[in-house]
Amino acid sequence: MTTQVLSPDEIIRLIRKGECFDAQTRDGGLKIKIERYVPYVCTAIHAGSKLRESLKTRIALDDYQRWYEEDPHTDAFISSMPITLVGCDSRYEYDLNRRPVAAIYETAWGKDVWKKKLSPREQSQSLRKHHNYYRILRALVARLEERFEACIVFDMHSYNWKRWDREVPLFNIGTVRVDQERFGPYINHWQQELEKIQVPNENSVCAINDVFEGLGYNLEFLSTNFSNTLVLATEVKKVYCDESNGIDYPDVIRNLQRHLKTAILNSARHFIDKETSYNSQAPGVLLHNGIDPSLLKIDRQLHKLLRNFELLAYVNPINIDTERKRFFKKKYNEVPHFRYSPIKIHPFELKQSLSNLKTQEISDVSIRYLYEAVINSYFDKVDLLASLNSKKFLYNSLRYFGRPSHNDLQNAQYLSLLPAIPSEPKRMPYLEMEQVIQRFEEAMDRYEMKGKIELSKRVISQVMVLNSRKTVLIRPDAHFTERELGALIEHELGVHMVTTQNSNLQDLKIFNLGLPVNTRTQEGLAILAELLSGNITLKRLKKLATRVKVVDMMCNGADFNQCFRYLHQDEGMNPNDAFSLCTRIFRGGGFTKDYLYLSGFVKILRMYLNDIDLSPLLVGKTSTDFYDTLVEMIDREIVKPPLYKTHSFTAPKYEPGHGLYDYILSGLQ
Structure with missing residues (x-):
């Protein structure tokens, strides 16, 4: 007012x-x-x-x-x-x-x-x-x-x-x-x-x-x-x-x-x-409802500054395939030299502009704190991007994403030591790429989403969602079993695209930009979606554990070649997969993000098992650290409840309370 x-x-x-x-x-x-x-x-x-x-x-x-x-x-x-x-x-x-x-x-x-x-x-x-x-x-x-x-x-x-x-x-x-x-x-x-x-x-x-x-x-x-x-x-x-x-x-x-x-x-x-005669139990009735003009003004200014800032788009190398060939030709003895697209931001000017945002004009302290936390997180992300392909990149990645904790390493070790599940076959036939694209398109129709599916050699992982373009990128050489594809669809569309689409419907665009370290929450929700859709496998859980261990090795001083040899020789991973995983973790100069998949899954799984409503986390690129604020903002009609919801959350095929995976997951700390 x-x-x-x-x-x-x-x-x-x-x-x-x-x-x-x-x-x-x-x-x-x-x-x-x-x-x-x-x-x-x-x-x-x-x-x-x-x-x-x-x-x-x-x-x-x-x-x-x-x-x-x-x-x-x-x-x-x-x-x-x-x-x-x-x-x-x-x-x-x-x-x-x-x-x-x-x-x-x-x-x-x-x-x-x-x-x-x-x-x-x-x-x-x-x-x-x-x-x-x-x-x-x-x-x-x-x-x-x-x-x-x-x-x-x-x-x-x-x-x-x-x-x-x-x-x-x-x-x-x-x-x-x-x-x-x-x-x-x-x-x-x-x-x-x-x-x-x-x-x-x-x-x-x-x-x-x-x-x-x-x-x-x-x-x-x-x-x-x-x-x-x-x-x-x-x-x-x-x-x-x-x-x-x-x-x-x-x-x-x-x-x-x-x-x-x-x-x-x-x-x-x-x-x-x-x-009193006042009904205080209805959601949001003890505080002001609706968006204040001052809040909307700050949100618009923040979105204008950051709407084209997509970290992953810059951090993915542009010469993965040529460096893969050279690495194999050199018998795994020469560290890859990755190149990246030129960044299109001016780090100092962007940070200066972020500093000038008058968040003190946001009267509600919880919402103001959320915006200040996002701005502070973008200071770290700007520094991370500005140090791309330098020795400072790993330091800045540690500052923003952190590194595996003792608890994370214990969980990774626990999953790594589990014996194979006899009912999960070691080999399954792969689907044709035309089938893969068709299945993604059908899933988009079921979710009533509008988006694009493109083949791209520029991505490291087999599938990636570009939020700003509402596009699913698939590597042309990727291969998927029936179960892997089902997991990916719920992971990429059911969570990443769902939260992107929901964020686009919000009056406040901060949920499109993303709350601090939303990777932990996003990936935690996505792995839970794989579980509840009935598509999780022990192989998948072990892969998450391996990421944690390799990130920890890198943080302790191991280089690309040492990590590759560990994966290929000690863990028996095929060379292509070992190269891809090391590329994910060493890109930019040392990207520690991938350990968050397992820690995020453990946190989200605990919430789910405790019957905590996960839908507030689907309104955009959110974080469990701000769960109470999200609930309050929905109650006060500042944030719209999620229109799109993850299908496996609303109609799960896997119900906790019985089965082998209950036993496996109960061992996570």
Whole structure:
């Protein structure tokens, strides 16, 4: 919503009419946002630091002294919420948490505030702002009580902890003026939610009436005028900045933002379900629904910068066949020298443009964090691409994709040592390429997709999906058994093309670009699709295990030839397959991505076996790391539920709970 400049009377009229808006008062003292009428409100009345011009030369305190007693960033802690009231002026001009007769300080915390006492006229100007805040607050809470029978207010403050000579809590709830008999259970619930919040190097303690007792006027005013409104006056220890110099700790601020959002939503729902007529259980009803213009703007800018960035299109060598022939001619003794298409991006300029995106304009902290994570991941991907075919490429690949963990290597070793399954034949006839293409085309028709199927020698794997072109590329010399083709169709079309098509239907294009390291989730879903379609084989699982081991060998210093000899001589892999696998892993200078197939499968399989709905992961190129955010965005109608769904997920041919593969997969850690 666009921020309007309105008078208090205009704001009150909008509230009484039940209209949503984002506004600042004409005197600049208050910001109010109502994205949706819900029975909870968040206030940050000491967040501001402004002084009107006529007072700047009159005040006896410098900027730091004022900042020290204000509550910076408490407005950020509540920015994701649908109804917020934020004080913009310094509490030294007038303190909204004190009664009108005491709202203007002469002295505060042992210091004279004014060089010369303010005139009655000057005081009157400030007190008018104080009065307007409480007029608006009264109108708002009256409207919410009238509509929903009750209301809960999260009144956020912060406090300076270094002035205490004892251990003090991370959070403090002031309850002296709250009806304990009626509201005690909700206070306890809020305390429990706050104690779940972890801040590095801090004990997660939430006390009640310890450092402060909740004697502020914001709470007193609401409790006196509204019998069905609970105010939770909450102090946050200023661990998110350096009290001695005012320097912020951005990571701690963001951490508090994200976790306070969850705590507020959980406690609001607990109160609302028992005290109000509002149905809080319907998806997305406690937050604003729909896409904010600021979010859409950032998304469009990001997509414009990155829409032609397809890492795999550049990382695939253009001379695979000639280097394969030369490698075999040299009896496997000369390392291949791969060449690549020239990259068509300017790395420095692209990173600079990404840095200029104003993600701070995204009000919801969870969605903002998602966008910031994507931008940060593209910094790494740009560095990866810029270092193509150099010694730095492996380092950048490790930075982005990582390397196999101890757990990954244990799983790979476990699969490698499993004996052959007698019921799985060693040899099966291969299908003709015309049959392969026809089967892919038929599968596209079943999925009701529009896409192209092309033969290409430029791909390393037998089949690859180019997302930007909605194209399936197949190597002309590839060969498939019936079962292998069934697995590939569910893998490539049922997951990779499904998620591409779903991402194209989204208003937000970030799911077309891809969330950080979405390879793990995408390939995990794809291998699960192979399993559930009844096409997985032990040979396939062993191949995933082999990739993990070869990536680990490369990370430990082995070169192309050493890995090839291991595959060909020790593992008995035929030369062509061994060359292709080594090419996958050594392309670009060392591409560690392939170990993620097995680790992704293990993670997705665990989710599936625990009956976690996988459909939110199909909305685009997603990541399990953002699963909760995806669910929330779908609930809030910011993201469309997936139209296309993997057939083997909705109608699996393999049902866990019986059979040999249950036993095999139960051994994965």
